[in-house]
Amino acid sequence: MFENLTDRLSQTLRHVTGKAKLNEDNIKDTLREVRMALLEADVALPVVKDFVNAVKERAVGTEVSRSLTPGQAFVKIVQAELESLMGAANEDLVLNVTPPAVILMAGLQGAGKTTTAGKLARFLKERKKKTVMLVSADIYRPAAIKQLETLAGEVGVTFFPSDLSQKPVDIANAAIREAKLKFIDVVILDTAGRLHIDAEMMAEIQALHAAVKPAETLFVVDAMTGQDAANTAKAFGDALPLTGVVLTKVDGDARGGAALSVRAITGKPIKFIGMGEKSEALEPFHPDRIASRILGMGDVLSLIEQAEQNLDKDKADKLAKKLKKGKGFDLEDFRDQLVQMKGMGGLGGLMDKLPNMGGVNLSQMGNAQTAAEKQFKQMEAIINSMTPAERRDPDLISGSRKRRIAMGSGTQVQDIGRLIKQHKQMQKMMKKFSTKGGMAKMMRGMGSMMPGGGGGMPRM
Numbered sequence: 001m002f003e004n005l006t007d008r009l010s011q012t013l014r015h016v017t018g019k020a021k022l023n024e025d026n027i028k029d030t031l032r033e034v035r036m037a038l039l040e041a042d043v044a045l046p047v048v049k050d051f052v053n054a055v056k057e058r059a060v061g062t063e064v065s066r067s068l069t070p071g072q073a074f075v076k077i078v079q080a081e082l083e084s085l086m087g088a089a090n091e092d093l094v095l096n097v098t099p100p101a102v103i104l105m106a107g108l109q110g111a112g113k114t115t116t117a118g119k120l121a122r123f124l125k126e127r128k129k130k131t132v133m134l135v136s137a138d139i140y141r142p143a144a145i146k147q148l149e150t151l152a153g154e155v156g157v158t159f160f161p162s163d164l165s166q167k168p169v170d171i172a173n174a175a176i177r178e179a180k181l182k183f184i185d186v187v188i189l190d191t192a193g194r195l196h197i198d199a200e201m202m203a204e205i206q207a208l209h210a211a212v213k214p215a216e217t218l219f220v221v222d223a224m225t226g227q228d229a230a231n232t233a234k235a236f237g238d239a240l241p242l243t244g245v246v247l248t249k250v251d252g253d254a255r256g257g258a259a260l261s262v263r264a265i266t267g268k269p270i271k272f273i274g275m276g277e278k279s280e281a282l283e284p285f286h287p288d289r290i291a292s293r294i295l296g297m298g299d300v301l302s303l304i305e306q307a308e309q310n311l312d313k314d315k316a317d318k319l320a321k322k323l324k325k326g327k328g329f330d331l332e333d334f335r336d337q338l339v340q341m342k343g344m345g346g347l348g349g350l351m352d353k354l355p356n357m358g359g360v361n362l363s364q365m366g367n368a369q370t371a372a373e374k375q376f377k378q379m380e381a382i383i384n385s386m387t388p389a390e391r392r393d394p395d396l397i398s399g400s401r402k403r404r405i406a407m408g409s410g411t412q413v414q415d416i417g418r419l420i421k422q423h424k425q426m427q428k429m430m431k432k433f434s435t436k437g438g439m440a441k442m443m444r445g446m447g448s449m450m451p452g453g454g455g456g457m458p459r460m
Contacts, residue, residue, distance in 0.1 A: 013078065
């Protein structure tokens, strides 16, 4: 996410952090670089101008010159200005109205409205403990209605059926009546999109808005369209009283122009970002965390939150107690760790949120990352092909058993041998971990444990 921008800005700001003194000249050079980085990221020109001027004003003033570490103070200013550009803090959904609270989804065709409606339903159900109803007012695409029904079933929320013969306003009113009878908290209304903005679509969505009086009107926009995203958001903002923006396909947006432009051009907060197709791939947008990701400082807070939501606490406690007692770390435990990691968005999802290490952002090690992901899947398949007794005691695995496991997992006999060897190394590491001063020893051993042999981790 935003790799290009992160790369450029963290390199640029690295030049300035070591400076004992900052004057107008070296600030000017750095700001030129920052300006170029933002323009390359497809941030709108007026936004870039205002941003660079704001940083310059603060940097040339007293803030930097009085600081003991001027370089770091300058980076701090850039970070603060990035945060204020994207909005000061995360703005939550305002749903404190007489139920059902209606959320209206607006946006162009292909922006990801229907997928986002499903993700939002899951978010409200699991994290906000709300009862949710999904309804489609897209009478032009039968596939969109079907898709929403499938998503509702997957997420486990109520679906209100609609068909092509009905009018969008009638569908919406009937859904709200039904939601009142069933005491449903939130109705998410998916609307029709077009390939471009036209008068017909705008008239339809304005009529819908007037009929249902939604608590939230969210504009869904594809982050990969860069500056265009901000422009379409502005056009919709002029026609509808938007309450917020949802950026989708952020995982494919290497530049990050949309995230930086949307708020400044529309004046509307970004409330959520979508990161992939899965129904759990929706995150509340925190400007401060995104700013630190952009500057290569990682986003450890989001990582912790994600871990809290996805990790199986019982399994984690069990493993901790087991290691404390000095019992071995068997292949069953190894598999659990692989599954837990998968639940947190795989290796890519974790690396994206980690800070740059030694100037190398781990999320940018594309090929190595893909190879590692592949290897983890293979490991899981191998362990799944074993019997419970073999998982508990890998020493039981003889040549004939290796052949059976290889057949069952679609791998080679050598792969089985390699996994058992890696597991033994891991066991040793876990033993060190459970002894006094074990954490330091464990970290030293980590380098050799990276998939593809040693040397996977950059030097700390």
